[in-house]
Amino acid sequence: MPEMTLEALAKRVEELERKLAELSNPAPVKDWRSVVGMFDDSEFMQQVIAEAAAIREASRQAAREGRFE
Numbered sequence: 001m002p003e004m005t006l007e008a009l010a011k012r013v014e015e016l017e018r019k020l021a022e023l024s025n026p027a028p029v030k031d032w033r034s035v036v037g038m039f040d041d042s043e044f045m046q047q048v049i050a051e052a053a054a055i056r057e058a059s060r061q062a063a064r065e066g067r068f069e
Contacts, residue, residue: 004012039045062068
């Protein structure tokens with residue numbers, strides 16, 4: 001094995017330190033919790049929620065009456 005120079009050794013150590021830093025600080029993982037509430041102030045979303053609630057209530061009422069849609 002050839003003898004390693006101080007400069008070559010310093011480069012290897014620098015590369016190892018960089019790789020180690022990458023492993024210790026992984027990229028943040030995005031998940032569904034990051035979007036919770038992002039449309040709370042949207043008038044459109046309030047309409048969507050109201051329509052969905054009306055559809056669910058109509059479905060519940062139909063089930064209570066024995067009608068299945």
